[in-house]
Amino acid sequence: MQVTINVNGEPITRDVEPRKLLVHFIREDAELRGTHWGCDTSNCGACTLWVDGEAVKSCTVLAAQADGHDVRTVEGMETEAGLDPVQQGFIECHGLQCGFCTPGMMMTARWLLDHNPHPSEEEIREAISGQICRCTGYKNIVEAIQWAADHPATSEVNA
Amino acid sequence: MQTPAPTDYVRATSVANAIALLEEHGEEARILAGGHSLLPMMKLRIARPEMLIDINDLDELRGIRVEGDELVLGAMVTHREVLESPILSEHYAVFREAEKVIADPLVRNRGTVGGSMCQADPSEDLSALGAALRGTVVIQNSSGSRTVPLREFHEGPYETKVGPAEMLTEVRFPIRPGAGSAYEKVERRVGDWAVCSAGVFVTVKDGVVADCGIGLTAVGAEHFCAPDAEAFLIGKAPTEENLRAAAKLAGDASDPSSDQRGPADYKKHLAEELTFRALTRAAAASQGA
Incomplete structure (x- = not known):
């Protein structure tokens, strides 16, 4: 079947099998490999991206279901103004070690901050509770998200 | 790598259309709601539907409302909507308390009440909630709809009263002041x-x-x-x-x-x-x- 998915604002049309998972469409068809493919079982959250503004695990959504919908991936975080504060926060606070969980963590962090700009540490930990960092670097990830909350997008941050 | 077996996919345009599609494609067709139970089962090849009927476009299955002395949840209401619903919290703290511990925020963004009920996992939290509140479900087929108490809904693990060519459209809970x-x-x-x-x-x-x-x-x-x-x-x-x-x-x-x-x-x-x-x-x- 033919699907057209708006990925980071760009419509991408491909022929896919109906059983194709969105994570594989993004990586293989849209050729955006920032979205990682981890556990396959909706446990690890490495494949987290947005569908119509909601953070979801893309290993548990069919590409067919996203036909005609808006998808935002980690590649869509940076704007002309520069890095998203979440990305900057992960740099400032050393929010990654191996980097495998990072794209998913950042997409969830941005989703959290859009809904709750000043989350408590507990709310941050709850938000990323569906994601696994196998380096166990949660402390720095939480701090990175806190940094982003404390530094909302301004020209200063993005300079 | 886990990949579902080959299947077909169609988007239903209405509840009536979804039921007609179920009738047309027979027992190997399945309703696809949030997909957070069905797709994992398909990846494990425990479920191998030949046709997926996606009901995500059906706004008639969305929304939480009060109708008379009942709380009514459309089948496509997500776990997150239940968690954050002021109407539900006003009447029963148990909705928020249960939803807070169902899966994780990302799964709750996508998983639905109707889907969880129909999956009928023996460990489903909403089944305990539904039994406690003595809720009912509305099951629709081409000749009409019927209401089934949740305490009679389960036939066994992963089995419910929803038959072939039928779908669950609503879950209802009586309001109990005090x-x-x-x-x-x-x-x-x-x-x-x-x-x-x-x-x-x-x-x-x-x-x-x-x-x-x-x-x-x-x-x-x-x-x-x-x-x-x-x-x-x-x-x-x-x-x-x-x-x-x-x-x-x-x-x-x-x-x-x-x-x-x-x-x-x-x-x-x-x-x-x-x-x-x-x-x-x-x-x-x-x-x-």
């Missing part, structure tokens, strides 16, 4: 299925329990409820002694199996203890404590 409610869950880690959960409501009037409901999940309680424990409490003061005795009966209503989540006697203990804790909080809430 009721307090609570949910208690023990899980191995955040987002996991319950080792045991207890959901309850209690209405205390004139110092005695006028009405109550006790739901249990993951411990093999028939229809996810504990009717003997409920009957015991009616007309009695919600004292610690009486709540303990009722909780003991709830433990007796469980029939858990030993598995990787724990031995059977531990789960039976949890059924009793979690029921006691939930009853204690619900009774206090009903009395405005």
Whole structure:
């Protein structure tokens, strides 16, 4: 079947099998490999991206279901103004070690901050509770998200 | 790598259209709601539907509303919507308490109430909640719809009263002014299925329990409820002694199996203890404590 998915604002049309998972469409068809493919079982959250503004695990959504919908991936975080504060926060606070969980963590962090700009540490930990960092670097990830909350997008941050 | 077996896909344009598609494609067709139960089952090849009928476009299945003396949830209401619903929280704290411990925020963004009910996992938290509140479901087919009490909805693990060419369209809960409610869950880690959960409501009037409901999940309680424990409490003061005795009966209503989540006697203990804790909080809430 033919699907057209708006990925980071760009419509991408491909022929896919109906059983194709969105994570594989993004990586293989849209050729955006920032979205990682981890556990396959909706446990690890490495494949987290947005569908119509909601953070979801893309290993548990069919590409067919996203036909005609808006998808935002980690590649869509940076704007002309520069890095998203979440990305900057992960740099400032050393929010990654191996980097495998990072794209998913950042997409969830941005989703959290859009809904709750000043989350408590507990709310941050709850938000990323569906994601696994196998380096166990949660402390720095939480701090990175806190940094982003404390530094909302301004020209200063993005300079 | 886990990939579903080959399947076909179609988007339904209305409930009537979805049912017509189910009739057309027969028993190998499945309704695709949030997909967070069905797609994992398909990846494990436990489920191999030949046709997926996506109902995500059906706005008629969305929304939470009050209708007369009932709370009505469309089948496509997501777990997150239940968690954040002021209408549901106003009437029953148990919705928020249960949803907070169902899966994780990302799964709750996508998973639906109707999908969870139809998946009918023996550890489903909403099954305990639905049994406790004595909710009903509306099941529709091409000749009309019928209402089925949630305490009669399950035929067994992963089996419900929803037949081929039928779909669940609504879940309904009676509103009970003055009721307090609570949910208690023990899980191995955040987002996991319950080792045991207890959901309850209690209405205390004139110092005695006028009405109550006790739901249990993951411990093999028939229809996810504990009717003997409920009957015991009616007309009695919600004292610690009486709540303990009722909780003991709830433990007796469980029939858990030993598995990787724990031995059977531990789960039976949890059924009793979690029921006691939930009853204690619900009774206090009903009395405005």
